[in-house]
Amino acid sequence: xxxxxxxxxxxxxxxxxxxxxxxxxxxxxxxxxxxxxxxxxxxxxxxxxxxxxxxxxxxxxxxxxxxxxxxxxxxxxxxxxxxxxxxxxxxxxxxxxxxxxxxxxxxxxxxxxxxxxxxxxxxxxxxxxxxxxxxxxxxxxxxxxxxxxxxxxxxxxxxxxxxxxxxxxxxxxxxxxxxxxxxxxxxxxxxxxxxxxxxxxxxxxxxxxxxxxxxxxxxxxxxxxxxxxxxxxxxxxxxxxxxxxxxxxxxxxxxxxxxxxxxxxxxxxxxxxxxxxxxxxxxxxxxxxxxxxxxxxxxxxxxxxxxxxxxxxxxxxxxxxxxxxxxxxxxxxxxx
Amino acid sequence: xxxxxxxxxxxxxxxxxxxxxxxxxxxxxxxxxxxxxxxxxxxxxxxxxxxxxxxxxxxxxxxxxxxxxxxxxxxxxxxxxxxxxxxxxxxxxxxxxxxxxxxxxxxxxxxxxxxxxxxxxxxxxxxxxxxxxxxxxxxxxxxxxxxxxxxxxxxxxxxxxxxxxxxxxxxxxxxxxxxxxxxxxxxxxxxxxxxxxxxxxxxxxxxxxxxxxxxxxxxxxxxxxxxxxxxxxxxxxxxxxxxxxxxxxxxxxxxxxxxxxxxxxxxxxxxxxxxxxxxxxxxxxxxxxxxxxxxxxxxxxxxxxxx
Numbered sequence: 001x002x003x004x005x006x007x008x009x010x011x012x013x014x015x016x017x018x019x020x021x022x023x024x025x026x027x028x029x030x031x032x033x034x035x036x037x038x039x040x041x042x043x044x045x046x047x048x049x050x051x052x053x054x055x056x057x058x059x060x061x062x063x064x065x066x067x068x069x070x071x072x073x074x075x076x077x078x079x080x081x082x083x084x085x086x087x088x089x090x091x092x093x094x095x096x097x098x099x100x101x102x103x104x105x106x107x108x109x110x111x112x113x114x115x116x117x118x119x120x121x122x123x124x125x126x127x128x129x130x131x132x133x134x135x136x137x138x139x140x141x142x143x144x145x146x147x148x149x150x151x152x153x154x155x156x157x158x159x160x161x162x163x164x165x166x167x168x169x170x171x172x173x174x175x176x177x178x179x180x181x182x183x184x185x186x187x188x189x190x191x192x193x194x195x196x197x198x199x200x201x202x203x204x205x206x207x208x209x210x211x212x213x214x215x216x217x218x219x220x221x222x223x224x225x226x227x228x229x230x231x232x233x234x235x236x237x238x239x240x241x242x243x244x245x246x247x248x249x250x251x252x253x254x255x256x257x258x259x260x261x262x263x264x265x266x267x268x269x270x271x272x273x274x275x276x277x278x279x280x281x282x283x284x285x286x287x288x289x290x291x292x293x294x295x296x297x298x299x300x301x302x303x304x305x306x307x308x309x310x311x312x313x314x315x316x317x318x319x320x321x322x323x324x325x326x327x328x329x330x331x332x333x334x335x336x
Numbered sequence: 337x338x339x340x341x342x343x344x345x346x347x348x349x350x351x352x353x354x355x356x357x358x359x360x361x362x363x364x365x366x367x368x369x370x371x372x373x374x375x376x377x378x379x380x381x382x383x384x385x386x387x388x389x390x391x392x393x394x395x396x397x398x399x400x401x402x403x404x405x406x407x408x409x410x411x412x413x414x415x416x417x418x419x420x421x422x423x424x425x426x427x428x429x430x431x432x433x434x435x436x437x438x439x440x441x442x443x444x445x446x447x448x449x450x451x452x453x454x455x456x457x458x459x460x461x462x463x464x465x466x467x468x469x470x471x472x473x474x475x476x477x478x479x480x481x482x483x484x485x486x487x488x489x490x491x492x493x494x495x496x497x498x499x500x501x502x503x504x505x506x507x508x509x510x511x512x513x514x515x516x517x518x519x520x521x522x523x524x525x526x527x528x529x530x531x532x533x534x535x536x537x538x539x540x541x542x543x544x545x546x547x548x549x550x551x552x553x554x555x556x557x558x559x560x561x562x563x564x565x566x567x568x569x570x571x572x573x574x575x576x577x578x579x580x581x582x583x584x585x586x587x588x589x590x591x592x593x594x595x596x597x598x599x600x601x602x603x604x605x606x607x608x609x610x611x612x613x614x615x616x617x618x619x620x621x622x623x624x625x626x627x628x629x630x631x632x633x634x635x636x637x638x639x640x641x642x643x
Contacts, residue, residue: 022478276485295580
């Protein structure tokens with residue numbers, strides 16, 4: 001167990017803070033550069049609702065003051081950054097006057113639940129299959145079937161999601177087409193609700209799993225090939241240990257460690273892919289929130305969702321970087 | 337050099353040896369490239385042999401099925417629209433002839449730009465070192481954790497319609513970081529190797545060392561990294577399109593899927609509307625995957641199976 005050197009910790013912390021700061025800044029700058037005026041959008045929405053709007057100039061000025069966009073840019077920016085640190089992104093313009101943070105808090109558990117579930121399943125299946133691909137005692141069928149299944153690895157989860165939706169929801173009607181739970185069930189910790197959630201979550205999770213397990217399997221295959229030739233494996237074989245024992249305790253245990261770093265780097269892409277899966281399944285998560293916000297040009301919500309997802313990604317990378325030497329004692333942090 | 341005919345086993349052995357002589361003649365590589373070339377060829381030949389004007393809305397009957405199938409209204413497919421039509425009366429065949437190469441184009445352009453930035457920054461960081469290295473390394477570390485899709489969603493919602501080239505440029509801003517890191521690491525290790533020091537001692541210029549001595553050794557890595565960023569770019573582009581962003585007036589595979597989902601094509605059993613673009617995207621991604629697997633075997637001989 002190595003202790004974390006201070007220089008390394010500072011280095012990683014700087015990267016973390018910079019990541020969040022840069023991402024937040026980009027998200028803030030982009031809408032400001034565009035010719036679209038959020039006050040005019042809001043006015044347009046009012047006009048569409050009411051038929052016509054009298055004294056529109058005054059309303060525009062009032063809307064601008066409400067949104068804070070009549071102040072100098074630097075003030076706006078500082079307000080935004082300090083707000084973002086407290087997860088305060090102002091009020092949604094489409095679902096006025098709901099705070100963006102409330103909308104995100106409602107959506108976050110769904111996204112996190114789906115993500116953690118599918119990540120665990122895919123990490124487990126992927127690494128096991130990758131190891132079996134290399135192991136010289138695995139059945140022939142495994143060695144032929146897995147590379148064939150690899151074809152799915154390159155496909156983004158929206159495509160597999162569409163296929164699964166069509167086969168299992170539209171054609172066979174085994175699973176519901178959209179939503180995160182049945183509209184006939186009251187949300188709460190009841191048996192009906194939980195089964196309904198699992199029933200609705202199965203297809204989205206499966207569509208992520210079948211396209212991501214191959215990534216782990218491929219990585220594991222490469223690592224297992226390296227481990228296979230090591231002396232300690234040969235020694236274990238010579239000692240006459242059971243092959244299965246060697247596979248799990250000697251080979252997979254050593255090969256799996258670098259996969260954990262890959263995990264951290266991949267997480268950003270996984271979340272982005274999942275956002276799209278949630279959109280096509282109309283799952284009540286961040287993806288649906290984001291999609292609805294795009295339709296309504298609801299910038300505070302778009303900014304909030306993007307910010308929270310980037311924050312989650314950056315934090316998980318940071319944590320994996322710090323925890324890694326505790327998982328793999330062979331790695332020592334170099335003070336870079 | 338004997339004239340005696342070889343036995344079958346010997347022939348196989350000879351073939352295997354020949355194949356290993358040139359790692360680039362790798363079946364996976366060839367198949368993958370073949371799939372992508374087929375998409376491009378479809379785009380080029382399709383414009384010649386098929387009427388590209390059929391991508392316009394209302395150029396045919398609505399929701400016609402492909403040849404040999406029947407839709408829910410009891411219409412069967414007709415010769416003038418062999419792959420059926422979408423909910424706006426656009427011919428699916430024309431749609432993919434125009435749309436599939438567009439998708440590939442965005443991916444290739446974005447990664448070409450991204451790779452160029454990556455090569456430049458990676459070499460600068462690895463070769464110059466010092467402050468330059470620090471700045472580039474931290475920047476790459478920072479940018480690698482930001483999912484491109486989310487930043488681009490903000491951008492495109494703010495700006496509305498963008499052109500294909502603009503989208504490629506935007507995506508390029510997010511695919512340079514992995515090549516930068518990869519090349520930096522390789523350059524750092526190569527700088528210590530004998531032949532580079534030899535070149536330095538014999539007075540070769542920095543440019544000569546970078547591009548004549550080091551770059552050729554990086555080619556398999558560069559290709560691998562390039563293909564990986566093409567995949568990332570296309571995934572990002574399709575993601576944006578499926579969210580209804582991206583180019584609004586140019587047919588793309590992602591936008592076709594977006595329109596199909598919005599029109600409830602899954603419930604109406606209009607499988608060809610979303611299925612055909614999905615299939616083509618699948619072919620593109622499988623082609624890229626095969627190329628990448630092939631390149632892995634080129635650069636890492638240990639992966640080449642002996643049987």
